[in-house]
Amino acid sequence: MADYIMNNVWQVWAIAAVICLILELSSGDFFIICFSIGAVASAIGAAIGLNIYWQLAIFAAVALASIFFVRPIALRYLHKNEPNRPSNADALIGRIGRVTETIKTGGYGRVAIDGDVWKAVSNSATDITAGSTVKVTDRKSTIIQVESTTSINE
Structure with missing residues (x-):
């Protein structure tokens, strides 16, 4: 088993x-992905036959370079340097949707936003x-509060 691993370090x-890519999906800070980039570079080094010391050096150098050069570019273009990035359902606030089931006064209805249907309530004095x-x-x-866009424009 050890011989197999030593002969196929690129797979490791x-x-x-x-x-690292999977862990990056849970954080979204573009930090762990830098280690993934370093691991890919080391896998290439292992595949061409470099010894483990060179692989570790490549991993460290590429990961460090990614932290200083790739990460700032990714943050600038993908997060636009927003200090507060709403995610999941919090990102719905301010979005526009279409009522799919009438929202009764004092009751509930349904609103579609980007293909998802949400239970909705309104403070409006009339049905929407x-x-x-x-x-x-x-x-x-999971209940969103909405207001009619016609009342916003008036």
Whole structure:
């Protein structure tokens, strides 16, 4: 088993790169992906026959270079240096949706936003009919609060 691993170290580096990519999906800070880039570079070094010391040096150098050069570029273009990045359901606030089921006064209805249908409530004194356009103003758990865009324009 040890002989197999030593003869196929590139596979270990490739697995490390994939694990780092999976971990990056949970953080979104573009930090762990730098280690994934280093692991890919080391996998290439292992595949061409470099010894383990060169592979470790390549990993360290490429990961460090990625932290200083790739990460700032990724943050600038993908996060636009926003200090507060809403995610998941919090990103719905301010979005425009279409009512799919009439929102009754004091009751609930349904609103479609980007293909997802959300249970919605409104503080409006009148019903908001199906087909109307609404803007999300708040969220409580899985229920969004909306207001009609016609009342916004008035």
